[in-house]
Amino acid sequence: MPTKIDVNAPWKERSDAKKRSVLDGVPARFIHPELEFSTTDTTPLTDVPARYLSPEELSITSLDAVALVRSLAQGTLSAVQVLDAFTHRAAIGHRLLNCCLEFRYRDARQEAERLDALYRQTGTTLGPLHGLPISVKDQCRIVGTETTCGFVAGIGVVDDDDCTLVQILRRAGAVVFVKTNLSFGCMWGETINNVIGRTSNPFNRAFSCGGSSGGEGALLGFRGSPMGVGTDLGGSIRSPSAYQGLWGLRPSSGRIPYHRMLNSMEGNEIVESVVGPMSHSPESLELFVRTVVGQQPWLHDPKCHPIPWRDGVFDDILGGRKLRIGVQDWDGCVLPQPPVRRAIRELEQKLRAAGHELFPWRVDQTEALEILTSAMTCDGRGDHDRTIARSGEPDLQLFFRSSRGPDSVLDTWDHAMRRLQFQAALLRQWNATGTEGQPPMDVYLTPVNPSVCPKHGDYQRVRYLGYTGTVNVLDFTACTIPVTFVDEAVDLADSPDGTSDAAGNPLPAPVSELDRTIRQRYDPSVYKGLPVTVQIVGRRLEEEKVLAIAQVMRRLTALQ
Amino acid sequence: MPTKIDVNAPWKERSDAKKRSVLDGVPARFIHPELEFSTTDTTPLTDVPARYLSPEELSITSLDAVALVRSLAQGTLSAVQVLDAFTHRAAIGHRLLNCCLEFRYRDARQEAERLDALYRQTGTTLGPLHGLPISVKDQCRIVGTETTCGFVAGIGVVDDDDCTLVQILRRAGAVVFVKTNLSFGCMWGETINNVIGRTSNPFNRAFSCGGSSGGEGALLGFRGSPMGVGTDLGGSIRSPSAYQGLWGLRPSSGRIPYHRMLNSMEGNEIVESVVGPMSHSPESLELFVRTVVGQQPWLHDPKCHPIPWRDGVFDDILGGRKLRIGVQDWDGCVLPQPPVRRAIRELEQKLRAAGHELFPWRVDQTEALEILTSAMTCDGRGDHDRTIARSGEPDLQLFFRSSRGPDSVLDTWDHAMRRLQFQAALLRQWNATGTEGQPPMDVYLTPVNPSVCPKHGDYQRVRYLGYTGTVNVLDFTACTIPVTFVDEAVDLADSPDGTSDAAGNPLPAPVSELDRTIRQRYDPSVYKGLPVTVQIVGRRLEEEKVLAIAQVMRRLTALQ
Structure with a gap:
């Protein structure tokens, strides 16, 4: 939950307050103040996680989304365990890369606990993404969060509704745990804005993570999330995926619901932005698309086509x-x-x-x-x-x-x-x-x-x-x-x-x-x-x- | 084939020449000069066809599209026979209602003869619409015809390409035999323009046939065609269908290919015009959609969605x-x-x-x-x-x-x-x-x-x-x-x-x-x-x- 920020304050105050608020609610044990953001250090961050994470956290965060949901469905991992491991790793990543805009740990933790309770009581999962932490680009409206689309105007404005995609992911059991940085208005190939500034590349912090879904790229490249949601109007899923060695899908418009996500140039339909998954394996992307499409998004998003998952192809x-x-x-x-x-x-x-x-x-x-x-x-x-x-x-x-x-x-x-x-x-x-x-x-x-x-x-x-x-x-x-x-x-x-x-x-x-x-x-x-x-x-x-x-x-x- | 009309002539000359050319190429035996257009005569035209058509022509033109393709596939009717019967009835209808813009009888006749030859030689049909005459609203480009969309600017301009829908209908064996009148730019609920003027309703010629696909409505209402193609931006398939007691389908955009059809306000995508069939039974509409969709129009029309015919639903x-x-x-x-x-x-x-x-x-x-x-x-x-x-x-x-x-x-x-x-x-x-x-x-x-x-x-x-x-x-x-x-x-x-x-x-x-x-x-x-x-x-x-x-x-x- 963000610190309540006054929407009438000067832009710089709002921006500064936003920067301070990103990790609000994240347990202190996951925050390591000695880690500092850099745009010049060329050392890959590969060895950092092992210095801060427990072996169990390291092991969990090395799994791809498919392996995670399998372990969660088998009960060998709990939703809370997985959420905490990724929150810890993401918090480290954010300190080093400046890649996140808002952790919603308290809400996410409650959701994970409910999922675990369900599993304990019934032995069944809520859905195919039961307990999977998902990070989302800061265009996804989520009740109780701010959505900026990279503009200061969104700081302090709290959403009162979830976008269709988040509703669907939740119904499938996912725990949306963090919102990630993006270029202002999704309109630049580096992730930079007046909201929290610039995001670096975990393979070499002198390089950009790309954009506009660059916070996702950086966070996933650091394995601070097993599944991310990005958008793509001119390459904004694919460029950050490329720069961080990720699998990223740019679906065609009308397959994955964009409804109620915040965007710039809304109503411009000559070439449309699309939303899609970024992850560590093509099987994870399949899991995402299969799950979302399986929930018939066309019943809720007027732009989605009634095309179910096609096993034949x-x-x-x-x-x-x-x-x-x-x-x-x-x-x-x-x-x-x-x-x-x-x-x-x-x-x-x-x-x-x-x-x-x-x-x-x-x-x-x-x-x-x-x-x-x-x-x-x-x-x-x-x-x-x-x-x-x-x-x-x-x-x-x-x-x-x-x-x-x-x-x-x-x-x-x-x-x-x-x-x-x-x-x-x-x-x-x-x-x-x-x-x-x-x-x-x-x-x-x-x-x-x-x-x-x-x-x-x-x-x-x-x-x-x-x-x-x-x-x-x-x-x-x-x-x-x-x-x-x-x-x-x-x-x-x-x-x-x-x-x-x-x-x-x-x-x-x-x-x-x-x-x-x-x-x-x-x-x-x-x-x-x-x-x-x-x-x-x-x-x-x-x-x-x-x-x-x-x-x-x-x-x-x-x-x- | 239209009389060659000079595109640089004053509009009135082009319009007059167009009016004179509508029945060009139609055999003289199908033209009855004593029949006259009216916008005031209230007598239904119900009894007219029997006075001019042979019993065989009357019988053929009383069949719906499904019955026609069945008889054609069984060889009990030939494509030429069916084309001639409908051309005769349509020519009568045009004299009375002013509903057509261009008969392409010579080309259509050759196509029908080729279909009959194929059937004689192989015992098989070209496709599910083998030998079915189809009328199309004058937005459909067909090689060798003029396409006006209700504007004089199109008179004398000869198409050098077929629109995707006509290509598909032809591949399925249909014989597109006549182009029908429409309101100027498809933008009015009565069929009226400077191209050939106004079209009347066969049930009562003091009434309008509606618009903008009104030529289709009038021709089909008179049973001068067993299947028509209309378009609908604000009711332009449904109103003429309603006024002539027809079954008319307004599909959603992206199901039936609109590509290479001429339209007004092209590029305006806020609310899009769609193309669909008008006919005498819902089974005929099914035949049309099943056939068109079965040819995978999405491989040719960028706006068509890859949704095959869904038998389950x-x-x-x-x-x-x-x-x-x-x-x-x-x-x-x-x-x-x-x-x-x-x-x-x-x-x-x-x-x-x-x-x-x-x-x-x-x-x-x-x-x-x-x-x-x-x-x-x-x-x-x-x-x-x-x-x-x-x-x-x-x-x-x-x-x-x-x-x-x-x-x-x-x-x-x-x-x-x-x-x-x-x-x-x-x-x-x-x-x-x-x-x-x-x-x-x-x-x-x-x-x-x-x-x-x-x-x-x-x-x-x-x-x-x-x-x-x-x-x-x-x-x-x-x-x-x-x-x-x-x-x-x-x-x-x-x-x-x-x-x-x-x-x-x-x-x-x-x-x-x-x-x-x-x-x-x-x-x-x-x-x-x-x-x-x-x-x-x-x-x-x-x-x-x-x-x-x-x-x-x-x-x-x-x-x-």
Whole structure:
């Protein structure tokens, strides 16, 4: 429960009060004041938890969500035990990374106790997520919490209703235990705002956790939560998942309920933000989607489609049939850095060795980016400006600002039609892969971002939404696939002019200043140890197929 | 194939040329010049076909689509035979009603001949619609035809591509044989435009066929086509279906492909127009939806959802289980005229007698109407004005004109959020019908319009979109249910002040001038013989459920 903060106070007072309140209610034994936040310390946090957690807490927090719910259902772990272990680890993570906005420990503890009592009395679980702690991006309204969406205007305003997704997760037995940091208005690729500031990457705190669901990325990367809820309008689930080596699902709109979550640019439907899970295994993502969809969210969220979980599609893939996978190793606009190229190459080799068919694939990401930019700037930033005006917080000058004023209504209809034409062209291109007695492509494999990860403050220079944002414009289904880590000895830098790799193989010459900059920013001695993650992309509303193929890929990668 | 019309000619020349060209290519034996269009003759056209058609043609055109495809698949009828019979009847209908915009007889004839050849050679059909003639509202692009959407700007512009729906219908064996008249831009409840003018109602030509899919309504009402394709943004499938005693389905958006159809206000996605079938039996509507959905339209239309035909839901209803049906006999705003009230009452009694459960239901249609009006006027009529400017055609001064100029982008986002809140509130209200161990309501039963049918020119005075438009705002699924005809001896007028019915039973006093006007316009001696039709409404994307319940109702009504 947050310290009651006066909504009429100056923005700085509200922000300071919020920072002080994040850990309110968390037992003192879980708080270690000697741990300090940093944006410069490059030491990975890998060894920290063992210094503070009990062996039991360490063991619990090393499990993925599937293993946790299994142990909870078998009674070998209690909900309170699991909640406490993750709260302890999350509190440590927050001290080091500044990744959380609000712990709701007291309420969560009561919920966990009730679940344990139910289990003791009946021997049964409340639902498939019985006792699973879940962290949520600070767009999810929960009774008694504040929801900021990264704006000071939300500090001190207490929710009186749960969003549909939280209702569903609770009914399934989940314990939503913490709300996580995000970029202001979900509109930036680093997690930064006037609410509590910046969030760091647990693999290297000089790097960003990414954004906008960066608090989730950092917390999950530190294993301070077994399951997170993020949102994605231009890559906001996938980029933090990539930077922390997580599995993250960007579902199509209308599969997972967004209703009653707080968002910026609400009502802008040209390209819609979607909500989805981030976790440590594709099986955990499956657990999440299967559970949420199983509760018929379409009876409560007007935008959800009545599509139940489809076992047929899922089992078809896991039955071991040959997959047909397009590979877009680069898009002709921005060449990925060497570790990302290696990840694609290695995964491609493993897939081919396992008998799957791979072939080149390329999407017109320039067109997609223009559409996305039109959609995200069509109000001339009017919504953002009116939101920051409500609290008086300063403008961070990071938003995608259109050089034009707001568009006319007819302009926005043109954007929507341009999006539709682009989507239709892509469907034709996709269908055309099905020639010569072969079924069409199942998914395509492509980088999440050309950069491995941005250093703090670097995003401004390396921002390129082509690989992620295209999926949003298409409203396709995508899942991140963690493949490897940057290996200083293997992932050598390209030649300084960017025209050949370290082995002397020619590379396509840089086609833009951005392309050149991103190549040049890569430095093996600085980037070493960071996770390297790619994504697979399926058609619209193909969550089952994409999650099943993610499991196929997990079995092939050495990482998991 | 249309006479080649110069797109640079003055609008009146283009319009005149279009009028002359409608029957181009239709064999002379099907054209009876002595038949003349009228907007004043009150004699029903019931007896006309028998005077011109052969007994075989009469017999063929009396069959519904299901019976036709059965006979075609059994080889007892040929595609050419069926096409010719309907072309003959449609040509008669057009002379009398002015309901068609373009016959494509030569192409259709070739297609029918190819289907017959296939059947002769292989003994098999091309697909489930093998040889079925289908008429389409003039929004459907078909290679070689003009598509006007009711605007002169489209005259002389020849399509070079088929819309997705026509592609799918053709692949299933259908023969799209004629394009039908519609209101300008699909934006008026009478079928009127500068392209070919006004369309009359075959039951009484002094009455309108309704709109905007009014050409379909008139042609199908005259049985000049066994299956029609209409669209519905505020009732445009359901009103013409009601006025001609047809079964018409308004599916939810994303079920039947709209892609590459021409529309006005393209890109306006606050409330979306949908495309659906109109026909002579609910079984025909089922055939249409089952066939289209069976071809996976989502692989071609980016807006279609991957939802296959769901037999489970369908069979569950037809298995005879008790239905729970809400009844909104009026909405508290505009009381329906006496025949509509009788239709609801009689259907209610039959349903109750058959063991179904009925209970009162009411939707806040005032809120819905405000949302719909905001959505339809948010461009300050900019799209309409630029379209009529392209040809120089005169403004018919009938459009919903907002008193304001165009909205801002932020205003339109507010409209979208208001729609979402309304949808969510309705879902809560609907879910709440499921208390006390009872499942929630299956569908609700309500008038299509408060008026039986508008006389030509009357729509301006009796326009009330509450009953139809609410369904569009909710994006729910609805089907019209023809129940009876106006019986001069039974459907007596209410008292002149509208406070009691003919039997002296008190009525709620008129609450507005519109409410009063609609009550007063009803006159049994003028309205006699007109069809009386109601609608059932299911939740979003519940086409199977709604179509199954429509079949249950057909079996209960004496009309069919």
